[in-house]
Structure formats: C-alpha cells, structure tokens
Amino acid sequence: MADHESSYQPSTGFEKWFDDRLPIIRFSKEHLMDYPTPKNLNYWWTFGGILAMMLGIQIVTGIVLAMHYTPQANLAFDSVELIKRDVAGGRLIQAVHSTGASMFFFAVYIHIFRGLYFGSYKAPREVLWMLGVLILLLMMATAFFGYVLPWGQMSYWAATVITNIFAAIPVIGDPLLQLLRGGFAVDNPTLNRFFSLHYLLPFIIAAVVALHIWALHVPGNNNPIGVDVKSSRDTVAFHPYFTMKDGFAMVVFLIPYAWLVFFAPDILNHSDNYIMANPLVTPPEIVPEWYFLPFYAILRSIDFPLWFIDSKLLGVIFFGASILILFFVPWLDRSKVRSGTFRPLFKPFYWLFVLNFLMLMYLGTQSPSIWWVPALGKIGVAYYFIYFLIILPLLPRFEVTRPLPASISESVLRPART
Amino acid sequence: MATEAETHPAPHGTRRDFLYVAAGAVATVGGAAAVWPLINQLNPDASVLALASVDFDLGSLTEGQAVTIKWRGQPVFVMYRTQKQIDEAKAVQVSELRDPQSDEERTKPGHEKYLVQIGICTHLGCIPNGPGEGDFGGWFCPCHGSQYDTAGRIRKGPAPKNLVIPPYKFTSDTKITIG
Numbered sequence: 074m075a076d077h078e079s080s081y082q083p084s085t086g087f088e089k090w091f092d093d094r095l096p097i098i099r100f101s102k103e104h105l106m107d108y109p110t111p112k113n114l115n116y117w118w119t120f121g122g123i124l125a126m127m128l129g130i131q132i133v134t135g136i137v138l139a140m141h142y143t144p145q146a147n148l149a150f151d152s153v154e155l156i157k158r159d160v161a162g163g164r165l166i167q168a169v170h171s172t173g174a175s176m177f178f179f180a181v182y183i184h185i186f187r188g189l190y191f192g193s194y195k196a197p198r199e200v201l202w203m204l205g206v207l208i209l210l211l212m213m214a215t216a217f218f219g220y221v222l223p224w225g226q227m228s229y230w231a232a233t234v235i236t237n238i239f240a241a242i243p244v245i246g247d248p249l250l251q252l253l254r255g256g257f258a259v260d261n262p263t264l265n266r267f268f269s270l271h272y273l274l275p276f277i278i279a280a281v282v283a284l285h286i287w288a289l290h291v292p293g294n295n296n297p298i299g300v301d302v303k304s305s306r307d308t309v310a311f312h313p314y315f316t317m318k319d320g321f322a323m324v325v326f327l328i329p330y331a332w333l334v335f336f337a338p339d340i341l342n343h344s345d346n347y348i349m350a351n352p353l354v355t356p357p358e359i360v361p362e363w364y365f366l367p368f369y370a371i372l373r374s375i376d377f378p379l380w381f382i383d384s385k386l387l388g389v390i391f392f393g394a395s396i397l398i399l400f401f402v403p404w405l406d407r408s409k410v411r412s413g414t415f416r417p418l419f420k421p422f423y424w425l426f427v428l429n430f431l432m433l434m435y436l437g438t439q440s441p442s443i444w445w446v447p448a449l450g451k452i453g454v455a456y457y458f459i460y461f462l463i464i465l466p467l468l469p470r471f472e473v474t475r476p477l478p479a480s481i482s483e484s485v486l487r488p489a490r491t
Numbered sequence: 492m493a494t495e496a497e498t499h500p501a502p503h504g505t506r507r508d509f510l511y512v513a514a515g516a517v518a519t520v521g522g523a524a525a526v527w528p529l530i531n532q533l534n535p536d537a538s539v540l541a542l543a544s545v546d547f548d549l550g551s552l553t554e555g556q557a558v559t560i561k562w563r564g565q566p567v568f569v570m571y572r573t574q575k576q577i578d579e580a581k582a583v584q585v586s587e588l589r590d591p592q593s594d595e596e597r598t599k600p601g602h603e604k605y606l607v608q609i610g611i612c613t614h615l616g617c618i619p620n621g622p623g624e625g626d627f628g629g630w631f632c633p634c635h636g637s638q639y640d641t642a643g644r645i646r647k648g649p650a651p652k653n654l655v656i657p658p659y660k661f662t663s664d665t666k667i668t669i670g
Contacts, residue, residue, distance in 0.1 A: 252533045
C-alpha cells in the first residue's frame with residue numbers, strides 16, 4: 074500500500090507553513106483521494122457514499138424546514154401545510170425531506186444486507202460494523218421523532234403506540250412513560266421534546282459516521298471476494314476511481330428519488346396523516362412507515378406469554394432483540410471465509426433471510442385479526458433469530474467452502490465462476 | 492518526583508490512591524446531581540399536573556347513554572348502564588377472566604349503574620369503540636381486536652388487562668371528581 078501513502082507535497086511557502094500547523098489538506102488528500110481501495114468493489118459498495126449524501130440532504134433540508142415549522146400542538150399541523158402551500162419552494166423542500174427518509178432507509182438496508190452477504194462484519198471490522206448498527210438505531214429514533222412532527226393522526230398514534238412500548242417494562246414502566254411523554258398522554262410537551270431531539274440526532278449521527286469512516290480506514294474496505302489486500306496491485310486510489318463510481322451511483326439513485334419528490338411526494342405517506350392529531354379518535358388501523366414494518370411485525374407476532382413474562386413485554390423484548398442482535402453478528406458467524414460467494418450452504422440461508430425480512434415487512438401491513446398473519450409472523454420471527462443464533466454459528470461445521478482466489482488482482486484477471 | 496509512595500509502597504494503597512478514589516467519587520456524585528434536573532425536567536410540568544382532576548355531572552346522562560370526557564389528555568368513558576348490562580356483567584364467572592375482577596370492584600358501592608373507566612386499550616393504547624360493540628356487548632378495539640365486556644373487562648384479544656378505572660369519587664349523588 075506504500076505506493077498510495079501520502080503524496081501531498083506542499084508546493085508554496087504558505088501551504089508548507091499551514092501544513093506544519095494544521096495538516097488538514099494532507100489528511101483530506103490521504104483519506105478522500107489517495108485512500109487505497111480494493112479495485113474489485115462492485116456497485117453494492119456505492120451505498121456508503123449514497124448514505125453520506127442522504128445524511129447531507131436530510132440535514133440541509135431539515136434545517137431549512139425548521140425555519141418555517143412550529144413545534145406547538147395547535148399549530149404544528151397547519152405549519153406543515155403552510156410549508157407545502159405558501160413557503161416559496163416549500164412543497165419541494167418538504168417532499169425532499171419526507172421522501173428522503175424513505176430513500177435513506179432503502180439505502181441503509183441495502184448497505185446492511187451487503188455487509189451480511191459479504192461478511193463485512195468479520196474481523197478486523199467488528200467495531201466498524203457495530204458503529205454501523207449504532208447509526209441504524211440513531212436513524213430509527215430520528216425517523217420516528219420526525220414522523221411525529223407533522224402532528225397528523227398517524228403521527229400522534231405512532232407516538233402513542235411507540236412510547237407505550239416502554240410501559241411494558243416492569244415496575245418503572247408507568248413513571249418512565251410519563252417521563253418520556255412529559256404528561257399523561259402524548260401532547261404538546263411530547264411534540265416539543267421530539268422536535269428538539271429530531272434536530273439534535275442527525276448531528277450525533279454525523280459524528281458516529283465520522284467514527285464509522287475512521288474505523289473503515291484502519292483495516293480498509295472489505296471486498297466482494299473477502300480476501301485481504303495483499304499488495305498495491307490489489308488497490309486503486311479512491312479518487313478518481315471510486316469518487317466517479319460512487320458519483321455515478323448517486324446520480325442513478327437520485328432518479329427514482331426525484332421521481333417520487335416531483336410526481337408522487339405523498340405516495341409513501343398514510344392518508345390518515347392528513348387529518349390533524351385527535352387524542353380522542355384512534356384511526357381504524359395504525360401502520361408505521363414501511364421501513365419499520367419488519368420490526369413492527371416482530372412486535373405484533375408475539376401474542377403469547379412465556380413463564381412470568383406477559384405477551385406485551387415479550388413482544389417488546391423480541392422487538393428490541395431483533396435489532397440488538399446485530400451487534401453480536403461478528404461473533405455469531407464462525408465461518409473463516411468472509412464472502413458469501415464462496416459459501417455454497419450459506420447462500421440459500423442468506424437469501425431465505427432476505428425473503429423472510431420482506432415477508433415480515435408485508436405482514437406488518439396486514440391486520441393481525443386475519444388468522445394467517447400472526448401465524449406466518451411467528452414463523453418469520455423464528456427464522457429471523459434462527460438465522461443469527463443457529464445457522465451462522467453452526468453452518469461452518471458442515472460447510473465445505475469453495476477455494477478462494479489467491480488475491481484480489483488474480484480474481485479480477487481470472488474471475489471466479491460463481 | 493519520587494514520592495514517598497513510590498519509594499515505600501504502602502501495603503493497602505497509598506494516600507494518592509485514596510485521593511484519586513475520593514476525588515472520583517465526589518465528581519461522580521456531583522455529576523449525577525447536575526444531570527438529575529436535566530432528566531427531571533422531562534416529567535409532566537405544573538400546568539399539566541394542574542389539569543389532573545376534573546368534575547363531571549352524571550345527572551345529564553340518561554339510562555344506556557355513554558359519553559367520553561377528557562381527563563389528563565386521555566379519554567374517559569362514563570356510562571350509565573342499563574339493568575340488563577349490569578346483570579350481564581355480574582353473571583360472569585370471575586375466576587374465568589384473564590384479569591379477574593368482579594363487577595363490584597369496578598364500580599362504586601351504591602352507584603353500580605355508573606361505569607367510569609379510562610378509554611385506552613391496555614394493549615398498545617388505541618381507543619376502543621363502544622359500548623355495544625364486540626361479542627360481549629362492551630368495547631371493541633379496532634387496532635388489534637381486543638374485546639371488553641359491559642364492565643370493561645378484557646374477554647378476548649391481545650390486551651393483558653381490563654380497562655383502567657381512574658381514581659374518582661362521588662362528591663354528591665350525581666357528581667363525580669376524577670383524579
């Protein structure tokens with residue numbers, strides 16, 4: 074990798090003077106331009122850059138929206154309508170932000186599933202992966218707080234149902250619920266604090282993203298064959314090769330995003346959210362945003378008690394565990410081979426896991442009073458956990474992996490048949 | 492700085508160790524004390540707590556009528572039950588209930604025709620429809636299908652508990668104070 078190490082040569086006296094005092098240009102050149110990147114990265118790897126772009130878009134549009142939004146229970150709903158109708162260009166800015174949340178989650182799910190397939194969480198990238206899971210948790214909290222702000226019926230009842238989850242905790246549940254809501258029901262104090270946190274969390278996410286990239290740049294990128302970089306022949310400089318590839322992917326990603334913003338800004342929203350919040354009327358059915366549906370389905374599928382744990386608390390435990398289990402994936406997967414490409418037994422289980430995730434997503438939209446919804450839901454929850462707790466740890470005992478290429482450059486010159 | 496501790500290590504830690512632990516302990520307690528108001532401010536404020544009780548005149552209700560009033564931002568179902576509804580509620584074998592409670596435990600003595608309960612499903616907080624809905628003539632929650640009887644007790648569906656009875660008392664024959 075030595076070929077790629079700092080090529081920065083301060084050319085003028087001022088640059089040299091500045092570099093001795095704050096080597097930020099050197100740092101940027103090393104990490105944003107010369108950074109040695111495996112040359113076989115495919116398009117699944119462009120979603121990291123896309124996610125950075127999405128965080129930027131959400132922060133910029135969010136700051137602008139906050140200039141027009143009023144976080145007060147009697148005014149919030151109208152202020153969002155005002156943004157859409159009266160503020161110059163407000164309709165687009167609001168649509169970019171609300172649709173942006175969906176695009177952000179779409180990209181993050183692809184990013185996570187890419188990591189799960191290519192074993193990007195395995196040593197020495199455990200901390201990188203765990204920071205990523207932390208970012209996912211922060212994103213979920215931010216998206217939830219943001220969804221409450223328009224103060225429509227779905228906003229209000231989502232806030233009610235989600236804060237109610239904490240009431241399932243024994244003993245401290247009820248005081249904790251009042252502490253979170255700032256009242257006996259979701260009301261103006263709840264809206265105020267959610268707005269404050271919705272403004273704060275993206276900057277925390279940005280800080281954790283910086284750590285995530287730092288943790289990436291220590292071991293370097295994983296790659297589609299999962300074989301470590303062995304010489305400078307295996308890598309190319311990040312700029313211009315991957316700035317171009319990421320840039321192209323961003324443009325492609327922006328096409329459906331722009332289509333949604335311009336032609337269907339409301340298609341991902343629930344019609345009930347165009348009715349102002351009413352604490353005395355519950356909508357006929359409460360459905361979360363699509364990106365929470367798999368986890369919502371897990372929460373709802375647990376409708377039975379276990380030992381001394383009642384069904385409500387048990388559902389909450391499974392709901393929390395379904396995300397927290399991701400923190401342990403680096404140690405649950407015992408396979409020495411990183412990339413799923415060379416693991417013939419892993420592949421069908423992996424794709425079943427993807428299908429199972431999509432099935433849970435679908436079940437989250439369906440009414441649980443239909444008999445097969447909770448039944449299929451239980452199968453989905455079972456497989457979700459079996460994949461992490463049984464298949465990943467035990468599969469390597471039975472699996473004969475395919476031979477790995479000697480190096481990245483060899484695999485590029487003579488592609489392995491998959 | 493060759494201190495006494497370095498040249499003659501004490502058997503159970505040095506003065507310096509003690510100072511470290513003592514300073515750390517004071518800093519921890521001080522830090523926690525400073526954080527506490529920042530957490531405590533999240534609790535319901537005085538203006539919210541000031542709305543914590545509400546009066547209602549039951550005299551305006553006719554037999555069989557149910558109204559929803561607001562208490563602490565939550566809906567409260569107040570219902571003037573018919574004799575048939577009371578008889579139905581009393582006919583139930585209490586031991587067979589998921590959350591066993593007799594009809595007497597859910598009303599005030601001498602005022603059994605009035606049922607006062609918080610209209611929030613004990614499952615995930617939706618507002619049930621009713622009365623007169625579901626298989627038991629009480630309330631039916633549209634979110635996840637919980638069904639309550641004419642005494643607001645859970646009979647079917649995912650909810651774990653009966654509808655909550657708020658603290659209330661009769662201030663006269665027809666007036667109640669909730670909270």
